[in-house]
Amino acid sequence: MTENAAKVALVTGAARGIGLATAKRFRAEGWAVALIDIEAALLREAAAALADPAHVLALTCDVSDAAAVRGSFARVAERFGRLDALVNNAGIAVFKPLLDTADDEWERVLAVNLTGPFLCIKAAAPLMREHGGGAIVNITSISGLRASTLRVAYGTSKAALAHLTKQAAVELAALGIRVNAVAPGPVDTAMAKAVHSPAIRADYHDAIPLNRYGLEEELAEAIFFLCGDRASYITGQLLAVDGGFDAAGIGLPTLRREGRNG
Numbered sequence: 001m002t003e004n005a006a007k008v009a010l011v012t013g014a015a016r017g018i019g020l021a022t023a024k025r026f027r028a029e030g031w032a033v034a035l036i037d038i039e040a041a042l043l044r045e046a047a048a049a050l051a052d053p054a055h056v057l058a059l060t061c062d063v064s065d066a067a068a069v070r071g072s073f074a075r076v077a078e079r080f081g082r083l084d085a086l087v088n089n090a091g092i093a094v095f096k097p098l099l100d101t102a103d104d105e106w107e108r109v110l111a112v113n114l115t116g117p118f119l120c121i122k123a124a125a126p127l128m129r130e131h132g133g134g135a136i137v138n139i140t141s142i143s144g145l146r147a148s149t150l151r152v153a154y155g156t157s158k159a160a161l162a163h164l165t166k167q168a169a170v171e172l173a174a175l176g177i178r179v180n181a182v183a184p185g186p187v188d189t190a191m192a193k194a195v196h197s198p199a200i201r202a203d204y205h206d207a208i209p210l211n212r213y214g215l216e217e218e219l220a221e222a223i224f225f226l227c228g229d230r231a232s233y234i235t236g237q238l239l240a241v242d243g244g245f246d247a248a249g250i251g252l253p254t255l256r257r258e259g260r261n262g
Contacts (some may be wrong), residue, residue, distance in 0.1 A: 002237030008080040010034040013090030015042035017189040019217035073123035083127040085227040088117035091138045095150040115241035133176020135227040140183045169236030178235040185242025187214040209244030
């Protein structure tokens with residue numbers, strides 16, 4: 001039994017990708033985990049893959065639905081009696097030019113990516129307060145730090161989530177709740193493999209100083225750290241886990257090539 005054996009984490013968007021990798025990381029350290037996702041079939045598969053029904057709870061839920069969120073957190077409280085960490089990972093994207101982005105597409109992206117974390121934070125805080133506090137990690141994006149094409153709704157929602165992180169950190173500190181954010185750069189998820197063409201992947205490799213996509217497990221490590229006791233004096237911060245993508249700025253690929261040839 002580890003020192004974290006009695007702790008409980010809830011991860012949204014946990015049926016695949018970074019969310020599932022994070023749930024696995026918590027379980028590896030003995031935490032009980034609640035998995036939330038809107039895709040019921042995938043969620044059942046994810047929960048089965050964790051192979052520990054006594055310490056895993058799978059809940060189908062749309063995080064933008066306030067009543068559904070409250071109901072899901074009530075079930076977590078009923079099942080585990082506490083909540084120590086919340087990872088707001090659920091998110092969606094619409095990749096279209098600004099002028100082609102429909103009003104309902106904008107509203108849905110903001111509802112899931114921004115309102116969803118707000119609702120989950122509101123539901124989590126009272127549970128965390130009962131046991132002296134906890135930690136919340138919001139998954140933002142490099143697209144919330146630097147503008148790019150086709151990301152008007154997605155990037156804006158993630159930038160707003162970064163500020164919600166700071167707002168919540170300031171307001172919830174008195175309850176012993178720390179709130180931080182992780183901003184992934186390009187990550188080798190199933191979605192990226194399906195959407196990113198060879199040309200796009202080559203562009204990203206050129207723009208990332210570490211010259212590769214990140215791994216889901218690398219994101220999970222950063223998230224787990226921020227949820228744990230070793231990050232006990234860290235709150236209100238945004239950690240870019242991006243291989244140096246945001247730090248590089250414009251022109252780095254050319255400068256790097258010149259440096260190799262010099």
